[in-house]
Amino acid sequence: MTPPRSLTEVEGLGSPHVQFLTTEHWSLLATRSMTWSEIFSRTGTYLTVLSATVIALSLVANASGFGSAFLTFALLVLPVTLLIGLGTYFRLIEADVEDSWLVIGMNRLRHAYLELAPELEPYFVAGHHDDPPGIMTTYSFRNRVGLSHWLSGSPVVVGIIDAVVVGVLAAVICEAAGGEAVLRTVVGVLAAAAATVLLGVLGYRKIREVTRDYEPRFPG
Template sequence: MNPPTLDGLELEAKPHAQFLATEHWSLLATRSMTWNEIFSRTGTYLTVLSATVIALSLVANATGFGESFQTFALLVLPVALLVGVGTYFRLIEADIEDAWLVIGMNRLRHAYVELAPELEPYFVASHHDDAPGMLKTYSFRSRVGLTHWLSGSPVVIGTINAVVTGVLAAVICEASGAGDTLRTIVGVITAVVTVALLAFVGYRKIRHVTRDYRPRFPS
């Protein structure tokens, strides 16, 4: 009985392919767990934040934004912010881990191509472990636009954290007796500084990982 063919090319059984496939499925399962954690942590933070906003609304209706509201806001907003900052840094770490898993699967895919070069035209994802190869596996393109990065979970969570930080700063100013103009200015500046700080820390983490990386199978 003749072996199966693709475009008239016979596929010879490769004993190493089973080990590669097992490792590939292991990385794929780990990547699935990483994405589940990303969604879970993001959802948990948004739930905590929603509960905080609802609680603040109820207290505001009951106290008329008086001193009791300020005290309550100063108690619950730092807790929500702590959860948000922890979520942001974990999302950065999860994205880095996901990138390493993609690199591993691209390397395994490169081994598939070495074992059976005739299969290369059938791969949609990349079999190179450099930056263009990773992006091709992620989005099936060699580069992505600004909208892709802005829609990422870390950017969304970081922006929400900046807003919460600005609101917390405004509440602190209100509790200190500051006027409306000063509260607004302090809140906006605090939010902008928080965005810049979170972006800088996230960039440093990513830069620390990628600085010494050298691809084994560049494009």
């Protein structure tokens, strides 16, 4: 790839170029704001549906004493809740990928600002390189983050909740089939563990698919 020319080498560089850069920066910032709003909205909607499902199940259980009516109701509402949860999980993965590209775009624009005014570099807190360390600097103001940062992300939290719902649904199906308490517990735990691994692998593959061929244009 031919490296891009420095902005200082562009003939006739003037204020219109700065206006173009700042306009694009605000456009990316607005798009990133909408992306995060969607992340919070989708996560909140799923948690609301999940809470309503739990409350509804508890009311039916109190009324039917965990009888056949409860099992029928659980087999109706839990798959719907799980479907919403899976849709939320995969959309959050997509939103995080989109947000990463927006961060890359803004880092490149900050790099352009510093080509125009290199003396301003000490005043920039966010990253101005589009390589992984530069992206992480914009995300967390450091080159790398720990495990706790990744575990607290919305996709991971929603994925874990989805895995628990899978385990509960598997236990309910096992009970409806006449399984004993021990068998229901084992089936539920194994189903939840398998769902956790599967969702993690699918999420990682999606991220890896997007980032595999990426080459930074302005590495640090």
